[in-house]
Amino acid sequence: xxxxxxxxxxxxxxxxxxxxxxxxxxxxxxxxxxxxxxxxxxxxxxxxxxxxxxxxxxxxxxxxxxxxxxxxxxxxxxxxxxxxxxxxxxxxxxxxxxxxxxxxxxxxxxxxxxxxxxxxxxxxxxxxxxxxxxxxxxxxxxxxxxxxxxxxxxxxxxxxxxxxxxxxxxxxxxxxxxxxxxxxxxxxxxxxxxxxxxxxxxxxxxxxxxxxxxxxxxxxxxxxxxxxxxxxxxxxxxxxxxxxxxxxxxxxxxxxxxxxxxxxxxxxxxxxxxxxxxxxxxxxxxxxxxxxxxxxxxxxxxxxxxxxxxxxxxxxxxxxxxxxxxxxxxxxxxxxxxxxxxxxxxxxxxxxxxxxxxxxxxxxxxxxxxxxxxxxxxxxxxxxxxxxxxxxxxxxxxxxxxxxxxxxxxxxxxxxxxxxxxxxxxxxxxxxxxxxxxxxxxxxxxxxxxxxxxxxxxxxxxxxxxxxxxxxxxxxxxxxxxxxxxxxxxxxxxxxxxxxxxxxxxxxxxxxxxxxxxxxxxxxxxxxxxxxxxxxxxxxxxxxxxxxxxxxxxxxxxxxxxxxxxxxxxxxxxxxxxxxxxxxxxxxxxxxxxxxxxxxxxxxxxx
Amino acid sequence: xxxxxxxxxxxxxxxxxxxxxxxxxxxxxxxxxxxxxxxxxxxxxxxxxxxxxxxxxxxxxxxxxxxxxxxxxxxxxxxxxxxxxxxxxxxxxxxxxxxxxxxxxxxxxxxxxxxxxxxxxxxxxxxxxxxxxxxxxxxxxxxxxxxxxxxxxxxxxxxxxxxxxxxxxxxxxxxxxxxxxxxxxxxxxxxxxxxxxxxxxxxxxxxxxxxxxxxxxxxxxxxxxxxxxxxxxxxxxxxxxxxxxxxxxxxxxxxxxxxx
Numbered sequence: 001x002x003x004x005x006x007x008x009x010x011x012x013x014x015x016x017x018x019x020x021x022x023x024x025x026x027x028x029x030x031x032x033x034x035x036x037x038x039x040x041x042x043x044x045x046x047x048x049x050x051x052x053x054x055x056x057x058x059x060x061x062x063x064x065x066x067x068x069x070x071x072x073x074x075x076x077x078x079x080x081x082x083x084x085x086x087x088x089x090x091x092x093x094x095x096x097x098x099x100x101x102x103x104x105x106x107x108x109x110x111x112x113x114x115x116x117x118x119x120x121x122x123x124x125x126x127x128x129x130x131x132x133x134x135x136x137x138x139x140x141x142x143x144x145x146x147x148x149x150x151x152x153x154x155x156x157x158x159x160x161x162x163x164x165x166x167x168x169x170x171x172x173x174x175x176x177x178x179x180x181x182x183x184x185x186x187x188x189x190x191x192x193x194x195x196x197x198x199x200x201x202x203x204x205x206x207x208x209x210x211x212x213x214x215x216x217x218x219x220x221x222x223x224x225x226x227x228x229x230x231x232x233x234x235x236x237x238x239x240x241x242x243x244x245x246x247x248x249x250x251x252x253x254x255x256x257x258x259x260x261x262x263x264x265x266x267x268x269x270x271x272x273x274x275x276x277x278x279x280x281x282x283x284x285x286x287x288x289x290x291x292x293x294x295x296x297x298x299x300x301x302x303x304x305x306x307x308x309x310x311x312x313x314x315x316x317x318x319x320x321x322x323x324x325x326x327x328x329x330x331x332x333x334x335x336x337x338x339x340x341x342x343x344x345x346x347x348x349x350x351x352x353x354x355x356x357x358x359x360x361x362x363x364x365x366x367x368x369x370x371x372x373x374x375x376x377x378x379x380x381x382x383x384x385x386x387x388x389x390x391x392x393x394x395x396x397x398x399x400x401x402x403x404x405x406x407x408x409x410x411x412x413x414x415x416x417x418x419x420x421x422x423x424x425x426x427x428x429x430x431x432x433x434x435x436x437x438x439x440x441x442x443x444x445x446x447x448x449x450x451x452x453x454x455x456x457x458x459x460x461x462x463x464x465x466x467x468x469x470x471x472x473x474x475x476x477x478x479x480x481x482x483x484x485x486x487x488x489x490x491x492x493x494x495x496x497x498x499x500x501x502x503x504x505x506x507x508x509x510x511x512x513x514x515x516x517x518x519x520x521x522x523x524x525x526x527x528x529x530x531x532x533x534x535x536x537x538x539x540x541x542x543x544x545x546x547x548x549x550x551x552x553x554x555x556x557x558x559x560x561x562x563x564x565x566x567x568x569x570x571x572x573x574x575x576x577x578x579x580x581x582x583x584x585x586x587x588x589x590x591x592x593x594x595x596x597x598x599x600x601x602x603x604x605x606x607x
Numbered sequence: 608x609x610x611x612x613x614x615x616x617x618x619x620x621x622x623x624x625x626x627x628x629x630x631x632x633x634x635x636x637x638x639x640x641x642x643x644x645x646x647x648x649x650x651x652x653x654x655x656x657x658x659x660x661x662x663x664x665x666x667x668x669x670x671x672x673x674x675x676x677x678x679x680x681x682x683x684x685x686x687x688x689x690x691x692x693x694x695x696x697x698x699x700x701x702x703x704x705x706x707x708x709x710x711x712x713x714x715x716x717x718x719x720x721x722x723x724x725x726x727x728x729x730x731x732x733x734x735x736x737x738x739x740x741x742x743x744x745x746x747x748x749x750x751x752x753x754x755x756x757x758x759x760x761x762x763x764x765x766x767x768x769x770x771x772x773x774x775x776x777x778x779x780x781x782x783x784x785x786x787x788x789x790x791x792x793x794x795x796x797x798x799x800x801x802x803x804x805x806x807x808x809x810x811x812x813x814x815x816x817x818x819x820x821x822x823x824x825x826x827x828x829x830x831x832x833x834x835x836x837x838x839x840x841x842x843x844x845x846x847x848x849x850x851x852x853x854x855x856x857x858x859x860x861x862x863x864x865x866x867x
Contacts, residue, residue: 020734025743032747039754048765082668098758123695143686144679147647150698152640153633166648166675173672221676240659251680472761473795473821481771481793492777494865569769591856595773605859
C-alpha cells in the first residue's frame with residue numbers, strides 16, 4: 001500500500017469525504033500508546049519502582065476503549081473493523097511479550113520450550129519430557145516453531161513468540177469471520193471479537209508458549225469452516241469445505257488434546273441441535289465423525305497416555321465439586337492470590353461490575369436471538385455456551401475445579417463474545433435516535449470494564465507486570481542464580497544428568513541445562529524429598545529407581561512456585577529450615593555447587 | 608520476468624524463501640525471517656486455498672484466515688511426514704517439501720483457472736492520507752518502536768536485589784587425578800575472593816585474591832594426589848577472609864565432568 005499525504009482540503013469538504021482507512025490511524029495510535037505505556041509500567045516494575053499498576057490500567061483503557069468505540073458505530077467499513085480487531089489482539093499480545101521480554105517464565109512454557117529444543121537438537125519428533133510427559137505426543141506447536149527457527153534463523157524463544165503471535169492473529173481473524181458469517185453483521189463480528197478478549201485468560205495465559213495457544217485458534221477456524229460448509233446449499237460444492245475441515249481438524253488433533261475433544265463435542269452438539277430443530281439430514285455428522293475419528297486414531301497411535309494424564313485432573317475437580325456441594329471441603333477464597341497478596345478493593349469492584357455487565361449482555365443477547373428466532377444450530381450452541389459460561393462462574397469457588405473451569409472458559413467464551421455483541425447492537429439500534437455518541441461511550445466503557453474484570457480474574461495483580469529476569473550490571477547482564485546453576489550443570493557436567501529439583505528450578509535445569517529434570521508431588525514425589533528434614537531409606541530408593549544423579553536443594557520457598565519462582569529475589573527470601581538442605585551433606589554425597597541458598601548435590605553415592 | 612498472477616507470485620516467493628533459507632546466515636535473522644517466514648505461515652495456505660476454493664468464494668478476511676490456518680497445518684503435516692519416513696527435521700528437506708507442496712497447490716489452482724491477475728496498483732493501492740492520519744501513523748510507529756526498545760532492554764537491578772557467589776568442585780575430565788574448582792560472581796558488584804582447596808584433610812592449594820566483575824568466572828585444575836581422596840573447596844571474600852562463605856565437597860569421584 002502506498003501512503004500519500006494529501007493537501008488539507010477545505011474543512012467542510014474534508015469532513016464530508018470519509019477517509020479510506022476510516023479511523024484506523026487513530027486506533028493504531030491509541031493501541032501503540034497503550035503498548036508504550038505498558039512498556040514504561042514494566043520498566044518501572046523491573047527496576048523496583050512503583051506506579052506500574054496504574055499505568056497498566058491506563059494501557060488497557062488506551063487499547064480497548066477507542067477500539068470498542070469505533071467498533072460500536074456503524075461508520076467503519078469491514079476492512080477497518082477487521083484491522084482493528086487484529087490490532088487489538090496484537091496490542092494485547094504485546095502486553096504479555098513485554099512482561100517476559102527475555103525468556104519464557106510461565107510454568108507450562110518450559111516443557112514446551114524443552115520439546116522444541118529436543119526437536120532442534122535431534123531432528124526428531126515425539127521425544128520425552130520428564131515434567132509434562134504428554135506434551136511431546138502433541139507436537140503441533142513445537143513443529144511450527146522448529147521450522148520458524150530453521151527458516152527464520154531466530155532463537156527458539158523468538159520462534160515461540162512468533163508462532164504464538166501467528167496464533168493470536170489467526171484467533172482474531174477466525175472469531176471475526178465466524179461471527180460475521182453467523183450473525184450476518186460485520187458490526188456484531190467486530191464487537192464480538194473484541195468482547196472475546198475479555199475472557200480471563202486472553203491477556204496472558206492464552207498467549208503463553210503452550211499447545212492450546214495454537215490449537216484454540218485452529219479449532220475456531222474449524223468452527224468457521226463448519227458454518228461455511230452448512231451455508232453451502234449445493235452438496236456438490238461442499239467438498240472444498242470438507243477438505244479444508246479435515247486439514248484444520250488434523251492440525252488441531254495433533255496440537256492439543258483438550259482442544260480436539262472440545263471440537264468433537266461442539267460438533268456433536270451442533271448435530272444434535274440440528275436434528276432437534278431441522279431434522280437429521282443436513283447436520284455436520286460427517287465433520288463431527290471425521291474429527292472424532294482423527295482424535296481416536298491419534299489417541300491410540302501416538303498419544304495413548306492422554307487419558308491417564310487428564311483423568312486425575314478431571315476426577316479431582318469433579319470430586320471436589322461434589323464435596324463442596326456437600327459442604328465437606330472449604331470453598332476457595334475469591335480475590336486471594338497465591339503468595340498471600342489480596343486483590344486491591346478497586347479491582348474487586350471492577351471485577352464484580354464486569355461480571356454483572358457480562359451477565360446482562362448475555363441475557364440481552366439471548367433475548368435477541370430468542371425474539372428473532374435464530375435457528376442456526378451453531379448460533380444456538382454458542383448461545384448455550386454463553387449460558388454455560390455464566391453457570392460455571394460459581395465453580396470458581398471450588399479449589400480443584402477452578403483451573404478446569406478457567407480453561408473451559410476459553411472455549412465457552414466464543415459463545416459469550418457473539419451473544420453479548422448481538423445484545424449490545426440490539427440495544428444500540430433500539431436507542432439509535434438518542435445521542436448515539438453517548439451510547440457508544442457507555443458501551444465502550446462497559447466493554448473496557450468487562451475486559452478489566454477478565455484480567456483481574458485471570459492473573460494475580462502482582463504478576464501482571466515484568467519482574468527482574470535479566471539485569472544490566474555495567475556492560476554485562478545477569479540471570480537469576482538458578483539459571484546460572486542450571487547452565488553450569490549443562491556446561492560442566494554435560495546434559496546427561498537426571499535431576500530432582502523444586503518446580504521452578506527443575507524447569508531451569510530442563511531448559512537452560514538441558515537435563516532430565518523431575519519435580520512435583522507424585523511419580524516421583526520430589527517435593528516430599530526436598531521439603532523433608534531427614535533423608536530416609538525410601539528417598540534413597542527413589543533416587544536409585546529414577547537413577548537421579550543430581551539433587552538441587554534450594555532453601556528459597558519461592559523455588560517451589562512455578563508462577564513466581566523464575567526471577568531475581570528482591571530482599572531476603574523466605575527460607576526453608578537449614579535441616580532440609582543439609583540432609584544431603586552425608587558421607588557418600590558430593591556437594592558440587594554452592595551458591596548459598598541453592599546447592600547442587602551429586603547423589604549417585606546415595607543409590 | 609514479473610509474475611502476472613497471484614499464484615505465480617506465490618511460487619516465486621516460495622522458491623525465494625527456500626533459497627534465502629539456504630544462503631542467508633542467521634546473523635541477519637530479521638532479514639531472513641522477513642524473507643523466509645512467509646513460506647511457513649502464509650504461502651502454502653494461500654496456494655491450498657486457491658486450489659480448493661472457487662475464485663470469489665472467500666472474502667479477503669476469510670482467505671487470510673484460511674491461508675494462515677492451512678499454512679500452519681501444512682507445516683505440521685510436512686514435519687510429521689518427514690518424521691514418519693525417518694528424515695531429520697532440518698532446513699533443507701523441510702523447506703523443500705513445503706515449497707513443493709506450495710508449487711503443486713499453486714499449479715493445481717492455476718489449472719483450475721483460479722489464478723488472479725495482479726498489478727502493482729492492485730497490490731499496493733495508493734491511499735491518500737490526511738495530514739492528521741499520516742501524523743497518527745508516524746506517531747504510532749514511533750511509540751511502538753520506543754516500547755520495543757525500552758521493553759527489550761535489560762535494566763539495572765531494583766534496590767534490594769539479592770546477588771550471590773558460587774563455588775563449584777568436580778573431578779577433572781578424562782579420569783585425571785585432579786579436581787576442577789571454580790567461582791562464579793553473581794553479585795551486582797566486583798568482588799575479590801580467596802579459594803582454599805583441602806585434599807585428604809591437608810591443604811592442597813590456595814588461590815587469591817581472585818577479583819571478578821559481575822558475571823565473571825574463574826576456574827583452575829588442582830592436583831589432589833593419588834587415590835582420589837575427599838576434596839573440600841571453600842570460598843571466602845577478601846573483605847571477610849576468616850569466614851567461609853561457600854563450600855563444595857567431593858567425596859565420591861563417580862561424577863562425569865565434561866569441562867573444567
